[in-house]
Amino acid sequence: MSGIERVGVLGCGLMGAGIAEVCARAGSAVVVVEFDDSAVANGRTRLTQSLDKAVAAGKLGGEDRDAALARVSFSTGIEAFADRQLVIEAVPEIPELKLAAFRRIDAAVRAPDAILASNTSSIPISRIAAVTSRPGQVVGLHFFNPVPVLNLVELVSSLLTGAETLERARDYAAGTLRKKVIYAKDRAGFVVNALLVPYLLSAIRMVEAGHASAADIDAGMVNGCAHPMGPLRLTDLVGLDTVLHVANSLYEEFKEPHYAAPALLMRMVESGMLGRKSGHGFYNYE
Ligand code: CAA
Numbered sequence: 001m002s003g004i005e006r007v008g009v010l011g012c013g014l015m016g017a018g019i020a021e022v023c024a025r026a027g028s029a030v031v032v033v034e035f036d037d038s039a040v041a042n043g044r045t046r047l048t049q050s051l052d053k054a055v056a057a058g059k060l061g062g063e064d065r066d067a068a069l070a071r072v073s074f075s076t077g078i079e080a081f082a083d084r085q086l087v088i089e090a091v092p093e094i095p096e097l098k099l100a101a102f103r104r105i106d107a108a109v110r111a112p113d114a115i116l117a118s119n120t121s122s123i124p125i126s127r128i129a130a131v132t133s134r135p136g137q138v139v140g141l142h143f144f145n146p147v148p149v150l151n152l153v154e155l156v157s158s159l160l161t162g163a164e165t166l167e168r169a170r171d172y173a174a175g176t177l178r179k180k181v182i183y184a185k186d187r188a189g190f191v192v193n194a195l196l197v198p199y200l201l202s203a204i205r206m207v208e209a210g211h212a213s214a215a216d217i218d219a220g221m222v223n224g225c226a227h228p229m230g231p232l233r234l235t236d237l238v239g240l241d242t243v244l245h246v247a248n249s250l251y252e253e254f255k256e257p258h259y260a261a262p263a264l265l266m267r268m269v270e271s272g273m274l275g276r277k278s279g280h281g282f283y284n285y286e
Helices: 014-025 037-056 062-070 095-108 125-129 163-176 192-209 214-225 231-238 240-254 263-270
Strands: 006-010 029-033 072-075 086-089 115-118 138-143 152-157 180-184
Touching: 006 014, 006 095, 014 029, 014 037, 014 062, 014 086, 014 138, 029 037, 037 062, 037 072, 062 072, 086 095, 095 115, 095 125, 115 163, 125 138, 138 163, 152 163, 163 180, 192 214, 192 231, 192 240, 192 263, 214 231, 231 240, 240 263
Parallel strands: 006 029, 006 086, 029 072, 086 115, 115 138, 152 180
Antiparallel strands: 138 152
């Protein structure tokens, strides 16, 4: 067993809220840290709405919802992580933000054997670990959106991650959270995004070249390949900014053309068309 009962989550956006939810539902005491009061309020709403959805869908009892919510507390001060045994960082996929977050987490967490984990989808764990005073205790725990629904966690070790840290992180993700854990080497994109993102970029290039409409491309993959949603709707779900950041990390690492972001994706992000979260992307959500 991992022995982990007290968890911290930094960031309560799409991913952070989902991670906090699954940890609390699994019985952990969770402290969520956001940068200001309005981010805390948004995070709390996101988490509560998702729990309510689980109740409405018959996936969770009303009492279990209340118990899960009671296990989550929110703070704007990173000192709240002092006694945490595991902290999972889920700030936006921007390298400078991630590195700054890890410097602050490292300074705040007091437990000597605490695990510091990143939900990064593409930034090498070694680079993140290097800014901390305990690189042997840093791992990647990469969840998938929507976190309460999708079963996978990619577990990523750097060249410096200790065997005990890796084993405890695995035990927590597989044993406590009951996720399917796959191991990935510390390469940008790990396993899933290294395969998924070139596919999403190809679909965006198809739209850009006028091959077919977004709706028809999506209908093709939903009806022809039984995917739960097509690549453009999925890009909207993940967030166009996140897809762009991941593509840039992959391109920087491998320099392969299929990882290069299409101009259309860059222009849409520059225009604030970030997908579902901004109300506009390949589809409208307002
Ligand atoms: N807790 C538990 N269950 C929940 C829930 C919650 N909070 N919210 C929803 N569910 C359940 C629903 O009850 C439903 O269950 P059944 O299938 O048993 O009925 C199921 O989850 C689906 O939910 P919805 O009916 O609300 O939605 P949907 O059927 O339209 O499916 C979807 C939506 C789950 C997003 C689905 O389309 C899907 O899986 N799409 C693919 C998503 C994907 O590929 N994500 C990975 C993105 S890549 C990533 O995240 C990594 C990265 O680094 C970028």
